[in-house]
Amino acid sequence: MTLKFVVMSDLHLMPKGELSMTLDTGARLEEAVNAVVERYADADFCILAGDLADLGQPQAYEHLKAIIARLPIPVHITLGNHDRRPAFLEVFGDDFAIETGKVDKVIDIKGYRIILLDSSEPGRVDGVLEAVQLDWLRARLAEAMDRPVIVVLHHNANALHIRSDDIRILEPAAFIAALKTHPDIRQVIAGHVHVTSTASWHGLPFTTLAGGHYSVSFNVDQPEAPIRRIDGPGQMAVVIGTPDRTTVLFEDFIDGNATIGMIEGPRVVRQAAE
Numbered sequence: 550m551t552l553k554f555v556v557m558s559d560l561h562l563m564p565k566g567e568l569s570m571t572l573d574t575g576a577r578l579e580e581a582v583n584a585v586v587e588r589y590a591d592a593d594f595c596i597l598a599g600d601l602a603d604l605g606q607p608q609a610y611e612h613l614k615a616i617i618a619r620l621p622i623p624v625h626i627t628l629g630n631h632d633r634r635p636a637f638l639e640v641f642g643d644d645f646a647i648e649t650g651k652v653d654k655v656i657d658i659k660g661y662r663i664i665l666l667d668s669s670e671p672g673r674v675d676g677v678l679e680a681v682q683l684d685w686l687r688a689r690l691a692e693a694m695d696r697p698v699i700v701v702l703h704h705n706a707n708a709l710h711i712r713s714d715d716i717r718i719l720e721p722a723a724f725i726a727a728l729k730t731h732p733d734i735r736q737v738i739a740g741h742v743h744v745t746s747t748a749s750w751h752g753l754p755f756t757t758l759a760g761g762h763y764s765v766s767f768n769v770d771q772p773e774a775p776i777r778r779i780d781g782p783g784q785m786a787v788v789i790g791t792p793d794r795t796t797v798l799f800e801d802f803i804d805g806n807a808t809i810g811m812i813e814g815p816r817v818v819r820q821a822a823e
């Protein structure tokens with residue numbers, strides 16, 4: 550009973566036919582969907598972790614809806630700073646907003662609890678988890694003390710020593726404190742920074758995926774250095790969960806994934822059990 554799901558983030562869709570930062574983000578998402586159809590059609594679901602639309606127009610959400618209709622697995626969604634919640638709800642339905650007023654969600658599957666948090670806040674680029682959401686999070690964690698938990702949201706809470714550290718989760722201490730009420734947080738997965746990273750902070754594991762839009766080159770601890778936007782990879786995360794292990798793999802569906810010839814020769818296989 551292995552849990553498997555895909556996380557896509559930072560799709561930055563425009564209305565069909567329009568580009569974002571010179572990139573055809575619709576075509577890039579089509580490639581991501583192709584990768585799921587070809588290689589992850591057996592996954593339990595796909596999460597879209599925010600920045601679904603670049604400018605939040607209803608037509609961009611219509612575009613998104615049309616493309617993800619090809620996904621052969623269920624889709625769970627939360628929002629990012631580029632999204633416009635009213636436009637999203639207009640296209641996808643008001644049911645996506647729960648009692649917190651935001652697009653939060655809980656999923657129980659194969660012995661895991663997955664919690665989606667909507668860190669978007671109108672008018673802000675950084676992320677906000679409101680008090681009502683943190684109360685909701687603590688309650689959902691308290692219900693799942695017997696299970697491992699994975700949290701997925703748009704904004705990273707942890708600083709990454711890069712320029713975008715000033716637009717992460719605002720006041721992350723309350724978020725950390727809520728997470729620390731649970732004994733088995735397996736991952737906290739975010740997008741937002743357009744960078745791939747893993748970190749441990751306050752004893753918790755944090756991951757960011759580069760997402761589907763441009764990626765960012767960075768200078769460590771030089772926030773004044775100009776960033777360069779690079780067109781690849783288009784990246785999604787593949788999360789695999791067993792009772793004792795949670796793994797995050799990164800699938801670059803654009804760039805960096807050209808197939809090379811197999812090298813023939815002897816291959817030593819370790820026989821010992823793990």
Ligand SMILES: [Fe+2]
Nearest residue numbers: 559600741762
């Ligand atoms: Fe983004």
